[in-house]
Amino acid sequence: AQTVTQSQPEMSVQEAETVTLSCTYDTSESDYYLFWYKQPPSRQMILVIRQEAYKQQNATENRFSVNFQKAAKSFSLKISDSQLGDAAMYFCAFENTGNQFYFGTGTSLTVIP
Amino acid sequence: DSGVTQTPKHLITATGQRVTLRCSPRSGDLSVYWYQQSLDQGLQFLIQYYNGEERAKGNILERFSAQQFPDLHSELNLSSLELGDSALYFCASSSRGQLNSPLHFGNGTRLTVT
Numbered sequence: 001a002q003t004v005t006q007s008q009p010e011m012s013v014q015e016a017e018t019v020t021l022s023c024t025y026d027t028s029e030s031d032y033y034l035f036w037y038k039q040p041p042s043r044q045m046i047l048v049i050r051q052e053a054y055k056q057q058n059a060t061e062n063r064f065s066v067n068f069q070k071a072a073k074s075f076s077l078k079i080s081d082s083q084l085g086d087a088a089m090y091f092c093a094f095e096n097t098g099n100q101f102y103f104g105t106g107t108s109l110t111v112i113p
Numbered sequence: 114d115s116g117v118t119q120t121p122k123h124l125i126t127a128t129g130q131r132v133t134l135r136c137s138p139r140s141g142d143l144s145v146y147w148y149q150q151s152l153d154q155g156l157q158f159l160i161q162y163y164n165g166e167e168r169a170k171g172n173i174l175e176r177f178s179a180q181q182f183p184d185l186h187s188e189l190n191l192s193s194l195e196l197g198d199s200a201l202y203f204c205a206s207s208s209r210g211q212l213n214s215p216l217h218f219g220n221g222t223r224l225t226v227t
Contacts, residue, residue, distance in 0.1 A: 028116065035215055043150075043201055045218035093216070097156055099144060099207060101216055105155040 002027045004094050006104035013082045014112050020067075021077045021107045023092030033095040034068070034075045036074075039106070040088040048090070051075065087111045116140060119204050119219035127227055131192040134222045138185055138206030144168070145187040146216060147179055148203040156203070162187055191224070197227045 003026045012030035025034070042113040051059045051068050058066050063080045079086055092104040116139035125134055138145050147159040158171030162181035173179075176194075181187040191198060201223050205216040 033215075037216075037218075044220055045203060045205070045216075047215050047217070050215055095215075098169075099163075099214070100161065101146065101158070103156045103158075 002029075002032075002094050002096060002100075002102045004092055004102050004104040005016070006090075006092055006107050008107045009105070010108045010110070012110040012112055013079070013086075015082055017082055017085060018078060018080045019082055019109065020094075021079075021090050021109065023071050023075045023093075023104055025075065025094045025102075027073070027094065027096070029096055031097055034066075034079045035063070035093040035095065036066070036075075036095060037091045037103075038086075038088045039091065040085075045091075049077065082111050082112050084113060115217040115219065115221035117206050118203060119202075119222050120191050121222060122220065123223045123225075125225045125227065126194060128194055128196060130194050130226075131190065132194065132224065134189040134191070134202055134204075134224075135218060136187045136189070136206075137205030138187070138204075139217050142206035142208050142217070143185065145181055145185070145206045146205045146207070147173075147189050148205065149200050150203060150221075151197075151200040159189070167214070194226045196226050199224055 004023045028069045032053045034051045038046045049061045067076045094102045118137040120135045143164045145162045148156045159173040161169040180187045201221045203221045205218045208214040
């Protein structure tokens, strides 16, 4: 079975600074997909960024980027130039080829003005 | 807007009652997933359907059941409700079979059992 671990229950960052959220996963599959979702106080689940396991290039979406280390089974999210609106719970997720999704327990990000 | 519609947005009911949560997936999506999120908790996977058939089951209680209809909408039935069932219930859909198809979440149904 696949597992996703987010070892940082809470993180904080100063506005305009950079923060990195950690995620590790465990799988025996070679083909899979990874995602970061954001859940603001409204509790909507919003897709932030996605990464295909077969792609070596790290995904980037504006101020959000990932550091994907396949051998280490690590998938961290970097948020640059943090904004107050980035304050949210962030969930790392893993999708296998059977289209089953596994979520981490989340990291609560606070942005300090 | 994710394209996934969940109704109702809020539901308040008493212990022992039964409720039905409804979900319409994004246009073209064949897979529907149900998740439960209690206060300050992560997402607990309940069940997955694909084109009307059950594909995977998570930590779904026997008091809970679900189905996906021919028009692809899905319903989650919760019966003999307990206080601990109070939670936010998410429906999500995806285009199963397509590479790199993320989950698209509805806004959730907030269930309060009193």
